[in-house]
Amino acid sequence: MIRLITIAGFVLCGVLALALELMARRDTDRIAPLSELLDQVMVSRAVRLTIMVFWWWLGWHFIVAAPAPAAS
Amino acid sequence: MSEKVGTPVGARLRTNAAWIGILALTSGFQFFRGAPMDGMVFGVAAALLIGDVFGLLSFVRIPSPRPRRWVSIAAGVVLTLLLTFLPRYSIADGIILVAIGLTLMPFVWADPPARMQEESTEQQDATTDATRVAIRRAALLWSAVGVLLCLWELGSFFLAMPSPAAEFRHPPLSDLIDPIMNNPFGRLACVALWLLAGVGLLRRGREQK
Numbered sequence: 001m002i003r004l005i006t007i008a009g010f011v012l013c014g015v016l017a018l019a020l021e022l023m024a025r026r027d028t029d030r031i032a033p034l035s036e037l038l039d040q041v042m043v044s045r046a047v048r049l050t051i052m053v054f055w056w057w058l059g060w061h062f063i064v065a066a067p068a069p070a071a072s
Numbered sequence: 073m074s075e076k077v078g079t080p081v082g083a084r085l086r087t088n089a090a091w092i093g094i095l096a097l098t099s100g101f102q103f104f105r106g107a108p109m110d111g112m113v114f115g116v117a118a119a120l121l122i123g124d125v126f127g128l129l130s131f132v133r134i135p136s137p138r139p140r141r142w143v144s145i146a147a148g149v150v151l152t153l154l155l156t157f158l159p160r161y162s163i164a165d166g167i168i169l170v171a172i173g174l175t176l177m178p179f180v181w182a183d184p185p186a187r188m189q190e191e192s193t194e195q196q197d198a199t200t201d202a203t204r205v206a207i208r209r210a211a212l213l214w215s216a217v218g219v220l221l222c223l224w225e226l227g228s229f230f231l232a233m234p235s236p237a238a239e240f241r242h243p244p245l246s247d248l249i250d251p252i253m254n255n256p257f258g259r260l261a262c263v264a265l266w267l268l269a270g271v272g273l274l275r276r277g278r279e280q281k
Contacts, residue, residue, distance in 0.1 A: 002241040006228055010245055013221040020213050029202055032210040035276070040207055042277030045183060046088040046121050050095055052180045053117045055273055056173050057110060059155075059266050061246065062253055064169050065107065066161040 084125045092121045105229070136182040136278070148267050156260045160253065176274070184278045 024031040032040075041047045095118035102111035123129045151168065158164045231242035239247070252258035 003243065006224075006242050007248065009224040009228075010221070010248065013217060013224065016217050016220070017214075020210075020217060024210060029206055030209070031213065032203070032206040034210070034214065037207055037210045037214065038273065038276035040277070041211070042273070043184060044087070045124065045181065046091040048180050048277070049117055049121060050091045051273060052176065052270070053095065053114060054098075055266075055270050056169070056176070057113060059172070059263075059270075060110070060113070060169050062249060062262065062266075063155055064161060064166045065110065067246065067250075 081126060088121055088125050092118050092125075095121065132181070134178045134182040136184060137178050144271065148264075148271065152260065152264045152267060155263045156256060160259070172270075176270070179274050 020031070021034055024033040028036075042051070095114050099111045099114035099118060102108070102114060120129070151172065154168060155165060158168075225245050228242040228244045232239035232244060249262070253262055
């Protein structure tokens with residue numbers, strides 16, 4: 001049961017992100033779409049570097065870095 | 073948004089402090105969780121931004137690279153196949169990821185060409201108050217979703233620490249994605265998606281509609 005709640009939390013985040021983007025596309029005057037937001041913020045080097053480092057790390061984490069052995 | 077060369081250090085620090093803080097905090101957490109390599113990556117990125125704020129890296133002037141479209145597509149296809157079919161967690165995968173990071177660094181560091189920056193400034197000037205509010209609202213809402221995801225992952229991480237049984241009850245996101253990554257088709261999709269996301273992110277702020 002607790003496992004399901006944990007998984008549901010992650011699913012909820014995905015659903016919220018999807019809903020946010022759909023809402024933005026339906027009414028761009030209220031909420032800017034993600035692409036427009038990124039166009040504004042990615043002009044800054046600090047934002048570019050931060051976002052791209054997180055993007056790169058996702059690849060590193062899931063493809064290269066082997067998980068630590070489970071605690072006993 | 074882009075910091076001009078003549079911007080005072082104080083103003084640059086105010087603009088970049090939050091991003092430096094995020095990178096430093098993440099670096100500290102990675103060291104704490106026993107991933108020093110990951111911690112170093114975030115730490116170096118934070119240090120680079122601090123150096124940039126204080127003008128220590130002003131001698132680094134990188135022109136914005138403009139790769140041909142077919143080169144990007146060919147590289148994307150080759151990298152997707154390599155990262156899918158090479159053994160996961162192999163040294164080869166590590167070398168490829170490091171090469172991707174180093175290759176993309178000039179793209180990330182270089183400011184958009186002056187023409188695009190001027191267009192961006194003109195666009196910002198022409199942006200109505202309503203649009204500004206819509207962008208600010210989007211930034212707040214996306215940040216809220218991002219923070220929620222981070223907190224949930226962090227909570228799972230700490231709750232999973234005591235034992236394998238606790239880890240089963242509170243699986244971190246990586247445990248949930250692992251079965252997909254262990255399947256060749258799932259890995260192909262994830263790698264392709266990851267690379268496409270990277271290319272998409274790099275284009276943002278540069279190619280204005």
